[in-house]
Amino acid sequence: MLRNSITLKKIAIKLNVSISTVSKALKDSHEISADTREKIKAYARINGYRPNSIALSLKNQKTKTIGIIIPDIVNDTFSKVIEGVDQIAKKKGYNIMISSSNESLEKEAYNLKTLSDSQTDGFILSLSKETMLNKNYNHINYTIKSGIPIVLFDRVSDDIDCDKVIVDDVKGAYDATNLLIQKGKKNILLITTEDHIIVGKLRTQGYERALKNNDIKLDQALILKVDGDDRSEKFFFNLEKLILNTFKNNSQINGVFAVNDEYAGIVLRALKKLNLSIPQDVSVVCFTDGVISRFSSPSITAVRQHGIEIGRNSATKLIERIENDDNHNLPYRVDVISTIIIEREST
Amino acid sequence: MLRNSITLKKIAIKLNVSISTVSKALKDSHEISADTREKIKAYARINGYRPNSIALSLKNQKTKTIGIIIPDIVNDTFSKVIEGVDQIAKKKGYNIMISSSNESLEKEAYNLKTLSDSQTDGFILSLSKETMLNKNYNHINYTIKSGIPIVLFDRVSDDIDCDKVIVDDVKGAYDATNLLIQKGKKNILLITTEDHIIVGKLRTQGYERALKNNDIKLDQALILKVDGDDRSEKFFFNLEKLILNTFKNNSQINGVFAVNDEYAGIVLRALKKLNLSIPQDVSVVCFTDGVISRFSSPSITAVRQHGIEIGRNSATKLIERIENDDNHNLPYRVDVISTIIIEREST
DNA sequence: TCAAATTACTACAACGTTATAGTTACTTTA
DNA sequence: TAAAGTAACTATAACGTTGTAGTAATTTGA
Missing domain, CATH: 3.40.50.2300 (Response regulator)
Structure with missing residues (x-):
């Protein structure tokens, strides 16, 4: 807060006019003569008058x-x-x-x-x-x-x-899953959150709908629901192990859809350990077009939400x-x- | 702004006392009788009175x-x-x-x-x-x-x-460079910004100091100064090409220090194309411990700034x-x- | 020439709050 | 019993602004 800030009152005293006159002059009111108006405006300009927005807020209730x-x-x-x-x-x-x-x-x-x-x-x-x-x-x-x-x-x-x-989480997820299917990847691993996180739930629905529309049977073994609240190093370490295991038990997987880019980053890490090449062996798509999608190697196809x-x-x-x-x-x-x-x- | 918000004035009118009385009662002033105080406080509580912070700001000049x-x-x-x-x-x-x-x-x-x-x-x-x-x-x-x-x-x-x-950008960069040297990587590529970006300049100084302290000759060919303002897709694409070229012309490089994690992400991409393994062939360190460092494969050793x-x-x-x-x-x-x-x- | 209109101002209230300075009415005290 | 003290209030100003209403002084019009 400007200690020595200049107010209408100070200008008024200095120029020997009333506060109203100053207020009106600065608003170019025709009630004030051109002479006085100019004098006041000049003084205000030189002294860097700026209206106090707190006072205005109180007055205007905005x-x-x-x-x-x-x-x-x-x-x-x-x-x-x-x-x-x-x-x-x-x-x-x-x-x-x-x-x-x-x-x-x-x-x-x-x-x-x-x-x-x-x-x-x-x-x-x-x-x-x-x-x-x-x-x-x-x-x-x-x-x-x-x-x-x-x-x-x-x-x-x-x-x-x-x-x-x-x-439109459902549609975004649908499109992402569909893209994998179009590329010939029909055994798609979904990495999502538990249902109480609504966006996770909706993206799961999009995934399911895409499979259904393409007459692909839903395989519960290919759906990993993880704790969406946990973002610790340990959690991601465990997630990687979980992904590795899933791939070992389901060698037919050739696509992955992750509901966010962090999960996708972990997927890339796991695939590297499995010596699977991307996108040849496995294609990966994720929701959230953030820095991870852009800067990982390979860069990740992502659903951009236009934040x-x-x-x-x-x-x-x-x-x-x-x-x-x-x-x-x-x-x-x-x-x-x-x-x-x-x-x-x-x- | 609460349209129907309750003020001291409204309470005062309702309870037939003055505004001052209300103000004081709510502040537990001993000037107000216990009876009146309780009556006012009860009414305020029931009606969810909360002081208007704009008015307070104006009054207190804070x-x-x-x-x-x-x-x-x-x-x-x-x-x-x-x-x-x-x-x-x-x-x-x-x-x-x-x-x-x-x-x-x-x-x-x-x-x-x-x-x-x-x-x-x-x-x-x-x-x-x-x-x-x-x-x-x-x-x-x-x-x-x-x-x-x-x-x-x-x-x-x-x-x-x-x-x-x-x-302490200089020290952070010094430590990062030093870590590479300790790991036996003495031909270190530096990817930094132009000098007008102060943090880039300081980190470059840390790199140079670490080399000097370890009696490693500074090789200008191993310093890439890029446009720190540009963060477009095209820029990063060109940066990747630049890094690829630098490696082709300087096959002795076995370490990279990047002044931020985005550059490091691009380095990983280039190394992958060159079929160089990390950290065996080339070790990578960067400033900025963000999501890129954490979620890339391999994850990147980074200088954490404790934002x-x-x-x-x-x-x-x-x-x-x-x-x-x-x-x-x-x-x-x-x-x-x-x-x-x-x-x-x-x- | 005098009422009406216009010019160029000022006073006041209000927004919601609090601190200081009153003002009653009642109670001590000597 | 009168001066002094106290309890329990109220009034006022102030923070910085603006809009409405008011007030002089001057100018206009018939």
Whole structure:
């Protein structure tokens, strides 16, 4: 906070006019004579007057700030969403406040509460795993009901009535699986999370649907459901062993679809140990087009979610609702950001 | 903003007391009788009264908000710093505002200006490439002089007088290069950026120092200086070709030190094409312990910068200065966060 | 020539909060 | 029994802004 910042009052005293006069002059009001106007504007310019936005927020009951609450900050996909929100926010004169829920329901609710205390005009939020697991959406529904708009993205819920921006996980997974099948790989290993992680569940559905549409029998032995919450070194070490074993017991596998790029990275490691060549022996596709997909060897064909677009779309929607005076009459919209497959060396 | 939010005034009217009474009762002032106090507190509790933080900010001339301005949001290292800042900020009751400078001087200055308009009590900032290139720090020095504390991290400058949190890039690079030498790899290819990117320059110095200390002659042919600003697909494709060529012309190379994990990822790709095995034929080490280092095959030995610690340290320093009434008398401190080497399969 | 209109300002309230300075009414104290 | 003290409140100003309403002084019009 500028200690020696200049205010309307200080200008008024200095120039021997009233505060109102200064305020109006700076707004080019015709109520103020050209002479006075110029004098005031010149003084303000020279002294670097900038309106105090806290005072404006209090007066206007608008903070021009939007809050983002995400489960994890250190995450490529979420970072891209923030980037997208930042782009739109900047353009529309909004600032963004960030807070991480750390996949915890309690922290998510706490952040929502504290940031709601007149600090933000609205929220962009992706549900924490714990929130989804407990299906406890009271904090969110309460916030919406009290008049603060929320846009949910990616991890959403049908039990919350609000604007949403989602990725068509089923279709993305379907396309990815289908690509493998088109390349002649019909024995496809799926590496996914347990069902309580909704995106894992949906991507599994896409996989299953692709097999069905191509008359390929579903083989439960080729579906590895792992603990989606664990991202420790040990977990990935065990995952590698699990993959190795699966390949040993199912030598017919010639394709792998992983629901995220971390799992795909581990797959590559396992395949290397098995001396299987990619994509000749086994083709690999994954969801999430992040740095792992781009920089691994071979680079991995991936389903790109357009995180930046998700962020831009969410921000646009939110700001529209914030600035629409009777936003309660605006029907809630759900936008599906379509995915595309970025083909790389692994297929 | 809560439309129907409850204020002291509303409580006062409802309970037929003055606003002052309500304010004092909620603060457990002994000036208010136990009876009235309880009545007011009960009413406030039931109606979910929460003080309006904008009004408090205006009154106290403190926003309890810190601004983070970073060159790039979608970046593992910066994300970790944000995470660290978030941890400390939450603990001390601060919120964080985020803005990306996109490596642009103009945007950096703009963000600093708008967020300074009474929205933030202080800043945590890492210089954009353009800012460093132009050596234009007016916006930053101006902000500091006007009383808003700034903590610089990672990309800092001697021309700015403020608290700083840095990584010992020279030592990290020295250690990394030294590790290769200890493993018997004395012909080490360095992949670095041009000198105007300070961290690239410092890491190059560490490489050179390690060679010198081990009486290894510096071979300019083994130093690739690439355009650190370019991160396009095409650039990395060309980088791969450049690396391939360098290996063809310098068959003695048996170690590689890359100043970031992206370059290291490309190195792995090139080595694979050359049919060189890692770490037997060539060992690889890089700066930046991100997802690429962890998930590539083989996993890459990396210099970990402790981004979270950088964030925690910066936030602690900043908040200390914000809350210290005469922070001008506090001498500026520079903390060096030491790096460690995470050994993996590539060495 | 005097009411009406216009010009160029100022005063005030409000946004929500808190600290300081009153103001009652009642209770001590000498 | 009157001065002093205390308990339990209320009023006011201030943080920085803006919009509405008000007020002089001057100019216009018939």
